Amino acid sequence: MSDNRFLKLFTLISVTGLVITLVHLAYIYYAYENSSIIYFISQEIWP
């Protein structure tokens, strides 16, 4: 794989992953503020 192709692919994957993660975090922030707290707590995982 050439340097140029690697850099392009690496940038594409990183930027896509970063954008998806940021959108996901923004959704969590918005939804958490408006969520049913009973449901939220009921789905908590305890060992």
Place this chain on the structure above:
Amino acid sequence: MKRVLVLILTAVFFITVNCGLYFLITRRLKNNFSGAGQLKMIDVGSFLPFEPGSDLARTDSTLHFTSEDDLPVLDGAAALVPVYASVIDSCYPEGCVTYEGGSFDDNNYYGENFAEDSVMKYQNTIRGFNAVVDRSVDMFFTAHPSDDQLAYAQEHGAELEIIPIGLESFVFFVNRNNPVNGLTVDQIRAIYRNEITDWSEVGGPDRMINPVTRIQGSGSQTMMEKFMKGDMISSRNPLSIFGGSIGYSFRFYLSGLVKNDNVKMLAVNGVYPDAENIRNGSYPITADFYVVYRKDNPNPNVTILKDWLLSDEGQSLIEACGYVGLPDDGQI
């Protein structure tokens, strides 16, 4: 080959992060994503008066309005729908409630699921209270109004009667697998003031505490602010969202309406919030709930209905709904 591995690992990293977030948080977020969604806290269709299958309390009543009477329009908080729907079922004539069903959405924001001429409405705490001030509702069943709501009434020149009609307890709850079964009042306040941040500080496992709050203006949030004497946390560690949560609600809403078996109520100061402990005053966090109406409401049946709610018959109905009636000295 090494470069391909780097690309794959980069993709796997983001996939892992997002799957982890989904598993730990996103899948637990449900409901209430819009103002309209917040209205649908309960299935109103299960509490319709005069329907044989409705989940209502049916007790004897000597008060029977007729269709010739000026029937007070009733509205209330989600947790009190069974109470005022039972009142209508016991005291009102059949045919005065028209439920049009439909889904709650942003085009059906103000509870138009009930017909305009229906005596039963359901707009929940924030909008329903304002409807009393605006005169589209005669009587509103609620926890004590918040300062903002009282200010709204004052701004609109509405003098209100706020009459206690029953007792309710304010409860704290956690996931049923949380090993902690009780807290003291001081510990709860310390948690919500960010002074206690880990369950290990209150006899639990080594895990962060996530103190969950409610939307401003809701009945339970107003009650919580009163309980905290105005000293709630303003900021906390954002990572606590991954911790073990604690939340609060009114007992009947939690155990009588939502009935989610995966959460459990906590004893407070060693006392569990059951009906007996609320009635005898040993459970430390109880509060009245109220019927609210405008003092200048010209409908005489508003006062008649208020007096009935405070009578033995009215109190029996409130108890039959799963709430606790006022102590004897609170009744007329």
